[in-house]
Amino acid sequence: MARIDFPKDFVWGTATASYQIEGAYQEDGRGLSIWDTFSHTPGKVFNNDNGDIACDSYHRYEEDVALLKKLGVTAYRFSIAWPRIFPQGTGEVNEKGLEYYRKVVDALLEAGIEPCVTLYHWDLPQALQDKGGWDNRDTIDAFVKYAEVVFKAFDGKIKQWITFNETWCVSFLSNYIGLHAPGNTDLQLAINVAHHCMVAHGEAVKKFRALGIRGEIGTTHNLSWCEPYSKSAEDVAAAHRNRAFNNEWFMEPTFKGTYPQFMVDWFASKGAKVPVLPGDMETIAQKIDFIGVNYYSGGFGRYKKGDGLFDCEEVQIGFDKTYMDWNVYAEGLYKVLSWVHEEYGDTPIYITENGACYEDVLAEGNRVHDTLRTDYYKKHFIQCHRLVESGVPLKGYFAWSLLDNFEWAEGYRKRFGIVYTNYETLERYPKDSYYFIQDVIKNGGFEA
Numbered sequence: 376m377a378r379i380d381f382p383k384d385f386v387w388g389t390a391t392a393s394y395q396i397e398g399a400y401q402e403d404g405r406g407l408s409i410w411d412t413f414s415h416t417p418g419k420v421f422n423n424d425n426g427d428i429a430c431d432s433y434h435r436y437e438e439d440v441a442l443l444k445k446l447g448v449t450a451y452r453f454s455i456a457w458p459r460i461f462p463q464g465t466g467e468v469n470e471k472g473l474e475y476y477r478k479v480v481d482a483l484l485e486a487g488i489e490p491c492v493t494l495y496h497w498d499l500p501q502a503l504q505d506k507g508g509w510d511n512r513d514t515i516d517a518f519v520k521y522a523e524v525v526f527k528a529f530d531g532k533i534k535q536w537i538t539f540n541e542t543w544c545v546s547f548l549s550n551y552i553g554l555h556a557p558g559n560t561d562l563q564l565a566i567n568v569a570h571h572c573m574v575a576h577g578e579a580v581k582k583f584r585a586l587g588i589r590g591e592i593g594t595t596h597n598l599s600w601c602e603p604y605s606k607s608a609e610d611v612a613a614a615h616r617n618r619a620f621n622n623e624w625f626m627e628p629t630f631k632g633t634y635p636q637f638m639v640d641w642f643a644s645k646g647a648k649v650p651v652l653p654g655d656m657e658t659i660a661q662k663i664d665f666i667g668v669n670y671y672s673g674g675f676g677r678y679k680k681g682d683g684l685f686d687c688e689e690v691q692i693g694f695d696k697t698y699m700d701w702n703v704y705a706e707g708l709y710k711v712l713s714w715v716h717e718e719y720g721d722t723p724i725y726i727t728e729n730g731a732c733y734e735d736v737l738a739e740g741n742r743v744h745d746t747l748r749t750d751y752y753k754k755h756f757i758q759c760h761r762l763v764e765s766g767v768p769l770k771g772y773f774a775w776s777l778l779d780n781f782e783w784a785e786g787y788r789k790r791f792g793i794v795y796t797n798y799e800t801l802e803r804y805p806k807d808s809y810y811f812i813q814d815v816i817k818n819g820g821f822e823a
């Protein structure tokens with residue numbers, strides 16, 4: 376056993392998202408989002424679950440803040456629902472929407488917890504989707520207007536802003552693979568969406584700077600790590616294409632204002648190209664104050680002609696699996712964040728999501744002995760410590776998630792929370808993993 380200790384100023388937090396926890400989907404003037412439409416479409420979500428009620432955090436946010444305070448975190452990442460602020464995506468501001476978030480932010484600050492707010496965590500107003508959504512460049516301007524309203528409303532209170540959550544999911548998962556809202560399966564459309572979201576990110580950063588909003592702004596990309604199964608040129612190239620699909624395709628524009636040419640060529644071979652307009656790349660590459668990275672898993676890949684979009688097949692080498700059937704590959708976190716530092720320099724990094732889904736059993740006394748999840752966190756905290764020790768500018772960590780919540784197309788069957796949500800009573804029960812993290816925060820580390 377070796378003791379690992381984190382820097383005194385290391386930020387510990389947890390993360391959630393509006394559609395996954397709030398419920399109250401028609402309350403106080405909220406407009407419909409694409410996830411209301413998608414989840415209400417039979418067959419799209421497991422068990423036809425939806426976010427109509429979710430964890431009812433719209434009414435129970437004070438319980439959530441109390442759990443955060445008891446946990447000992449100094450930050451809480453949540454998202455603002457665009458359809459609560461602009462029910463039609465643009466036009467009239469819904470003051471009741473702003474009022475809800477004022478209450479949440481004030482409760483957090485009262486508890487000594489810094490709000491870290493994501494502007495876009497996938498709940499696009501349906502009214503904008505009806506006009507083409509992110510495929511329509513007009514949505515960029517609508518996003519910037521929405522961002523300006525919330526920047527001004529919370530200036531000085533919210534000091535850490537994230538423009539987008541996981542643009543890969545917004546684009547490829549939702550418009551090429553089709554698993555998430557709006558459920559398209561068109562590669563060119565997905566590339567258009569990715570590009571327009573990144574332009575919207577850059578325009579929002581420009582607006583943030585122009586308004587002189589206090590605090591820091593960044594964005595969050597979901598990065599993964601695919602290690603080549605062998606050192607053969609074919610396997611190395613295939614694994615790189617697999618990584619670049621998640622990683623370089625988004626990080627290169629964000630930091631260098633260019634797309635990786637080998638991937639541009641690869642997509643061109645599939646008949647798809649990026650709809651770049653003059654000035655777009657300079658806009659995307661606006662300097663950011665931090666980069667958020669969501670990391671869950673990775674694995675090994677090797678060349679196999681025709682396998683998937685990149686002629687890369689996953690090789691099973693015996694990793695333990697989570698209930699999402701994802702590898703528990705903690706060293707992948709070390710590899711990917713070391714790569715970020717090597718490739719993109721000293722921009723501060725926050726792990727804005729990391730966590731695991733397991734089949735949780737409610738035991739006596741409303742306890743959940745989620746030893747596998749606690750073990751997942753231990754393994755990844757060890758890698759976080761390794762990163763800090765190696766000089767990577769890792770400044771903080773947000774566990775996904777505070778609560779079991781609406782897990783998108785998986786509905787409520789997949790639980791990622793460190794707090795168990797009883798969906799019948801909406802009561803919250805801290806799991807053993809919650810108490811493990813509480814202890815790590817309190818003691819600044821743990822015996823690894």
Ligand SMILES: N#[N+]C[C@@H]1[C@@H](O)[C@H](O)[C@@H](O)[C@@H]2O[C@H]12
Nearest residue numbers: 392540541669728775782791
């Ligand atoms: N799946 N899964 C869990 C988690 C999802 O619940 C978050 O909303 C996303 O940001 C990211 O995908 C990660």
